[in-house]
Amino acid sequence: MVIKKIPMRIMKREILQFFSIIMLVTLATMTYTLFAVSMEDIDINYKIFKKDFVQEDGYFITSQKIDEKLLKEKFGVELEERLFYEIQQDGVTLRVFSISNKINKPYVEAGKMPRQGEVLLDPGFFKTRQYHTYDEIVISGKKFRVSGVGYLPDYIYIIKNDQDLLPDPKHFGVVLMLKSDMQKLFPVVPVHYYSYKGKVNNIENFKSFINSNWRLLKFVERNQNPRIIYTEMKLENAKRMTFPLSLFIILVSSFILFIVMRRVINTMHAEIGTLYSIGYTQKDVFKVFMRFPLYIWFFGSVAGVLIGFFEASSFAQFYRSYFTLPKIKTVLPWQHIFIAMVLPAIFIFLSGYLAIKNFFKLTIVQMLHGIDEIKFGKLPAIKFFDRFEFQTRIMLKYGWRHIGREVILIVGIIFSTILMMYGMTAKDSIITAIERTYEKNFKYNYLYSLNSVSTHPEIKLQSAAEPYNLLSFDIEGTKLSIMIYGIKRNSDMIKLYDEKGKEISVSSELIITKSLASKLGIGEGDKIKLKNKFTGKEYTLKVKKVSNLPVGNNGYMELESFNKLFGYGSGEYIGIFSKEKLDIPENMVFESYTKSELINTIKASAGDLSKTIGVMALIAAILALLIVYVLSTITLNENKKNIGILKMLGYREGNIFKMILGFNYVSFVIGFILGVPLSKLTMDSLISRATKDIDFAMSLDLSVNSILSTFAVLTVVFLLSRLLARQKIAKVMPVEILRGQLD
Structure with missing residues (x-):
């Protein structure tokens, strides 16, 4: 039929207008395809990685060597000790681990597993510091050869400290070496690091048992480990945003198409009426005008899917490198491509159908005479x-x-x-x-976390340093934790202020951060129930003040009141804030970093x-x-x-x-x-x-x-x-x- 040429002729005449609608469809399908395909690629590779290379269910650090056999028999978990040492050299912090055989096994890329005198570097540090395979690296005064790049299942988001927001591969890197090399390089390690795999029926008893026997310094379950869950969180957020963003663009383009279709049909009222008059049926005319949404959908969705699909690989690679995830398997998620094609078709064809159907409610005489604009209702005059x-x-x-x-x-x-x-x-x-x-708020320049709580008579604190104590608690009724610091009453290192900028005095009552208060939906005078992460002992504390601190799930108390409340002796502490660098024996330091x-x-x-x-x-x-x-x-x-x-x-x-x-x-x-x-x-x-x-x-x-x-x-x-x-x-x-x- 000659009338089949009408849609293409009109689209050529109004090329910019229809091209813009096609671009909206392209943008919607490209957005969905880009995010859905790349996130699926990353998600599948992540699942393979954590399963095949045995991602831990948690880790803990003790000041004494544990009895692995006893712990396995009592709680039914698989354990593996991992030698761990941290050094600072040339403005760079290196966290050195021994290579695991059972839990958190490394995936090696661009090289091979290290032998004697060789190491693996994490990919971010390797790339940022411009190393190459078989280059030399000096660690604690000894030369090692870089055998390749290693990915760890528990260090996917490589941050130095748990409170860090973003990785910094320029100043922090993870190094993997043989256990025998570590024992020679670091004959004395200040702490003992263990990974565990397996479900623990009563995690509180598990932690309490470890603490009472071997003095627990740190215990982190998998779902509380930022180096793992930040990856899952980012993936989930990206997936959550993909569909609404794409759907919104499709709905907008469909509504605009609906308006355009009404305008096109209205301006052709005489032609359509004439077609009816010479014998064309409503079905014939309907088929012709449905070519408008067909062309818009086809050109827009095909272009969007192709652009999104080919860009997904590079986008996934960018995302993967940001999270330090290896590409183990090539993924082609055809189901997402199908959705990207079908989703806009539903709304576009529906909008075109409604616009045409509304016009066909007119009689042939009305069609021939025409109307200025088709409306579903009449707006009142103002x-x-x-x-x-x-x-x-x-x-x-x-x-x-x-x-x-x-x-x-x-x-x-x-x-x-x-x-x-x-x-x-x-x-x-x-x-x-x-x-x-x-x-x-934080006036210190250096923070030292020690491997035991005591009065530490061997450390002579200077005027520019202050002790602090610290405990981690689970908040009852939530999955959240709070870190409560015990600090000096008139601390020069930690300054807390309220919303109006007035300084808050530290006392025997709890002060919490604004971010935590917002998350819990509580304020001054409210009470929160806490459970000590190590001992399982429960406490109910009243919130005296909310400090205008925008980050962190933290709380603050006066040091001596903290010690008395939580069972520590007078003057005991586990860490030091300092404005100057302190000379503390390495075997006493658990963690340290500068502000x-x-x-x-x-x-x-x-x-x-x-x-x-x-x-x-x-x-x-x-x-x-x-x-x-x-x-x-x-x-x-x-x-x-x-x-x-x-x-x-x-x-x-x-x-x-x-x-x-x-x-x-x-x-x-x-x-x-x-x-x-x-x-x-x-x-x-x-x-x-x-x-x-x-x-x-x-x-x-x-x-x-x-x-x-x-x-x-x-x-x-x-x-x-x-x-x-x-x-x-x-x-x-x-x-x-x-x-x-x-x-």
């Missing part, structure tokens, strides 16, 4: 508009007449604002939170965050550009006759543009204003959901910088789309409008 001068009145009436489109524009700007604001704020908030916390390490880690990792932010900002900008441009061109195309008449009356193009599309500026501002608080709610929800079961918390606060940056970018995009749409007015000639009226 007399308030008549108070304004002519141009403003026309602008308001056009906005009210096309209120559905204005709502879509508002929703699109809201969504773009949330997407862009999340990216901008994530970077700013992390850096700001760390700088504020570790510079305003500058953490701050430098965050700032050095800002570049990696910027890549993710760039992608999110680009998607938000493209989405806003396409939505504004398509909606603008639809309105202008529908009003060519009115534009021609206004030109004949002497109105300039700028004034005409203001009258017909001026209300878009109002919608843009409304969308952005609503988007800012919704961004805060969305980010708080995402962060709360992501950190609800881990011993870390932070809030993303909207900064003036992030708000202004988002507004500036979206404004540029909005004005660019307006500039492109405005060219439509210049092409409308009054002569053609008059000729059309005569025809």
Whole structure:
């Protein structure tokens, strides 16, 4: 049939308008394919990795060597001791482990398993420090040869300390060597490190038994290990965001297609009526006009799937290297490609069908005579508009007449604002939170964690150093833990402030961080029930104050009150805050780090965050550009006759543009204003959901910088789309409008 050529002819005539709709579909399918395929690839490889290389169910550190046989018989778990030593050299911290044979076995890439005098390096450190296979590395004064790159199932997210937010491969690396080499290099180790595998029926008894017999220094279950669960958390968050993001773009493109289909059919009312008159059936006409959604879906979804699929490999590799995950198996998740193709088809064909069906409710006579615009209902007139001068009145009436489109524009700007604001704020908030916390609240420069709790008479504390005590507790009714510090009453190292900036005095009562209070939904005067992680003993403590600390699940008490409450002797402590570097024997130190390490880690990792932010900002900008441009061109195309008449009356193009599309500026501002608080709610929800079961918390606060940056970018995009749409007015000639009226 000749009428089959109608859709393609119209699409060629309005190529930019239909191309924009196709781009929306492409963006939606590309987003879904990119994230779904890459996350599936990472997820499957992660599951293979943790199973085949025996990821631990937990680890613990003791000050004394345990009786492995006794522990296995009593609790039915598999145990493996892992030699562990940490050294600092040339501004770099190296965490050295012996190679395990049963639990946390290394996966070797780009090389081979080390022999005598050889080591494996973690991939981040290997790449950042520009090592090559068979290069030499000096560890504690002795030369070793780098035999390859090693991945560990329990060090997927390679952070130095549990409280770190991001890896810093420039200053921290994991080294694996033979047990015999470690014993020669480090004849005396200060602590004993054990990994365990197997389900423990009563974990509290397990910890209590270890503590009472071999003095437990640290106990971390798998689901509380940030080096493991941060990976799973990030994967889950990426999956959770993929579907809503893609679905939103598809719904917006489907709604716009619905409007376009109504406009196309309405402008062809005479042709369709004529087709009926000469014998074509409704079915024939219906089939022809359903080619519009078919072409849009086909070109958009195929392009999106192809771009998303081919980019998924590099995106997965970027994500994988960020989490230190090896690629063990090539994955082709065809089910996600199928979903990416089918999902937009459902909404696009449905919108096209509804638009066409609505027109077919008219009689042939109505079709031949035509109607200005098909509507499902009639909007009431608003007399308030008549108070304004002519141009403003026309602008308001056009906005009210096309209120559905204005709502879509508002929703699109809201969504773009949330997407862009999340990216901008994530970077700013992390850096700001760390700088504020570790510079305003934490005044120390060095932190030392010792391998035992005592008065430590052998250590002579200087004036620039302060002792602290520390215990970890489970919070009853939640999966959360809290680290409670016992610090000096008038500490110069830890400064706590309330919301108004007034300093909080440390006393015998508990002070908790703002982030923890928010997560628990409690405030001053409330009580929390705690259980000691090592002994299982329970406590109920009253929250005296909430400190304005944005990160960490921490609590603070006065040191002597802490010791008395939790059964320690007067003057006993387990760690030292210091403004100067202390000379403490290595066999007494369990962990140590400097405050500058953490701050430098965050700032050095800002570049990696910027890549993710760039992608999110680009998607938000493209989405806003396409939505504004398509909606603008639809309105202008529908009003060519009115534009021609206004030109004949002497109105300039700028004034005409203001009258017909001026209300878009109002919608843009409304969308952005609503988007800012919704961004805060969305980010708080995402962060709360992501950190609800881990011993870390932070809030993303909207900064003036992030708000202004988002507004500036979206404004540029909005004005660019307006500039492109405005060219439509210049092409409308009054002569053609008059000729059309005569025809």
